[in-house]
Amino acid sequence: MTPVELILRPIVFAGRPHHVVAVRDLQARKEAEQHIHYLAHHDALTSLPNRNHFNGRIDHEIVALTKGESLAVLCLDLDRFKEINDLFGHATGDTVLQTVASRVTAVLGERQMMTRLGGDEFAVLMPGVMNPDAASRLAERMLETLRTASDTPESISTSIGIALYPNDAADRQALLSHTALYRAKTEGRNTYRFFEARMGAEVRERRMLEHDLRLAITRNELRLEYQPQQEIRSLAITGFEALLRWKHPGRGNISPAVFIPVAEETGAILEIGDWVLRTACREAASWTRPLSVAVNVSAVQLYNTDFVKELHEILIETGLPARRLEIEITETALVRDFDRALSTLRQIKALGIRIAMDDFGTGYSSLSNLRAFPFNKIKIDGSFIKSVNSNEQAATIVRAVLGLGRGLGLPVLAEGVETDAELRFLQDELCDQVQGYLLGRPAAIDSFRDLTHGDLVSDQNDDLVSRVMSA
Numbered sequence: 001m002t003p004v005e006l007i008l009r010p011i012v013f014a015g016r017p018h019h020v021v022a023v024r025d026l027q028a029r030k031e032a033e034q035h036i037h038y039l040a041h042h043d044a045l046t047s048l049p050n051r052n053h054f055n056g057r058i059d060h061e062i063v064a065l066t067k068g069e070s071l072a073v074l075c076l077d078l079d080r081f082k083e084i085n086d087l088f089g090h091a092t093g094d095t096v097l098q099t100v101a102s103r104v105t106a107v108l109g110e111r112q113m114m115t116r117l118g119g120d121e122f123a124v125l126m127p128g129v130m131n132p133d134a135a136s137r138l139a140e141r142m143l144e145t146l147r148t149a150s151d152t153p154e155s156i157s158t159s160i161g162i163a164l165y166p167n168d169a170a171d172r173q174a175l176l177s178h179t180a181l182y183r184a185k186t187e188g189r190n191t192y193r194f195f196e197a198r199m200g201a202e203v204r205e206r207r208m209l210e211h212d213l214r215l216a217i218t219r220n221e222l223r224l225e226y227q228p229q230q231e232i233r234s235l236a237i238t239g240f241e242a243l244l245r246w247k248h249p250g251r252g253n254i255s256p257a258v259f260i261p262v263a264e265e266t267g268a269i270l271e272i273g274d275w276v277l278r279t280a281c282r283e284a285a286s287w288t289r290p291l292s293v294a295v296n297v298s299a300v301q302l303y304n305t306d307f308v309k310e311l312h313e314i315l316i317e318t319g320l321p322a323r324r325l326e327i328e329i330t331e332t333a334l335v336r337d338f339d340r341a342l343s344t345l346r347q348i349k350a351l352g353i354r355i356a357m358d359d360f361g362t363g364y365s366s367l368s369n370l371r372a373f374p375f376n377k378i379k380i381d382g383s384f385i386k387s388v389n390s391n392e393q394a395a396t397i398v399r400a401v402l403g404l405g406r407g408l409g410l411p412v413l414a415e416g417v418e419t420d421a422e423l424r425f426l427q428d429e430l431c432d433q434v435q436g437y438l439l440g441r442p443a444a445i446d447s448f449r450d451l452t453h454g455d456l457v458s459d460q461n462d463d464l465v466s467r468v469m470s471a
Contacts, residue, residue, distance in 0.1 A: 239292030382416020
């Protein structure tokens with residue numbers, strides 16, 4: 001049946017009164033109205049109900065609950081979705097989002113609904129829950145169906161937070177905010193967690209941290225501290241590692257172990273990493289001694305398509321010779337896309353920048369990576385150094401890494417050296433360089449002015465020099 005509009009008009013024709021009837025086909029208009037109504041209630045990319053539609057459905061289901069029933073909301077956040085966009089492009093990212101929508105929807109029951117809240121965040125409404133185990137089983141089905149996705153470049157991992165009405169929240173707004181996403185992410189990702197009362201404060205804390213971190217640069221809350229690195233045999237200071245610090249005006253000093261993961265997940269690490277590189281290079285360029293400066297680089301930065309170009313621009317802008325900059329990369333950053341990482345590191349090496357493998361021994365520690373990637377240095381993680389005199393396995397690992405470095409012609413730097421005994425062990429095993437509290441604690445660069453503008457072996461290190469020589 002075709003919808004039409006009839007228009008009746010009286011006219012006078014040939015001196016006699018008549019009526020004219022016009023028939024207008026309304027099919028196109030009705031289809032357009034239906035499309036507009038659909039767009040007002042659905043997400044254009046995934047065709048899922050949108051947030052407004054979802055909110056209305058929650059309100060309806062809350063009213064319809066009977067005694068003994070609960071309503072569960074399961075919030076999904078894709079793990080490392082930004083990396084998928086960076087590695088494979090936004091078209092692939094859109095495909096992943098569509099795959100998530102279709103696969104999860106396929107395992108939902110008749111009264112259950114999925115929505116895309118925005119970005120890579122989704123939510124599932126599960127009314128009529130008689131037991132929390134039912135929500136657990138649904139979460140497990142969703143995780144499994146995404147793990148086995150075959151129409152994406154890799155399996156899809158997501159973290160799921162679950163909250164129940166009325167146990168965890170008194171209204172819709174509280175229900176949507178009372179999920180356990182962050183707990184699921186911090187406890188291994190690709191898993192689900194239920195809301196606990198203490199999590200409300202944790203979620204608010206996390207959101208405030210994200211907000212404040214994005215403003216940290218403009219508020220001049222970030223700073224760099226520097227820790228010296230020294231040759232064991234020549235006793236010469238070879239350079240410094242630049243370490244990022246954040247002093248929040250209200251919270252005080254916040255550990256990098258807390259805010260760096262947040263910066264990586266939110267993408268703020270790109271702006272912060274650029275600031276760190278520019279600040280460290282500008283500082284190093286002002287030294288009268290040609291010491292090196294080492295800067296940690298996140299995997300998010302490494303896979304940024306403009307990273308090599310930005311590095312080049314920073315060197316030109318600051319005037320720092322490329323050979324004096326050393327970037328530190330963890331091995332876990334390399335395995336996500338071997339070919340792309342290799343191409344990027346080769347471009348960095350072509351600029352004359354040195355590359356160090358950081359925290360060696362804590363990740364995959366693949367010998368093929370040492371052979372394939374253009375590293376200039378290996379850094380042994382401090383957790384092994386702390387145990388060399390009490391744990392024979394740790395000592396054996398350190399000896400093996402040192403022997404590996406000599407065989408490959410790569411100098412090895414031991415991090416976290418804190419005691420005379422650790423230093424003597426490293427000297428006996430012919431380690432090349434050391435870094436740690438024994439040599440110097442991280443501090444503002446002004447406290448090392450005698451090293452950056454004076455003699456390479458300074459008075460402040462006389463005590464360490466005597467320890468090395470006596471060992």
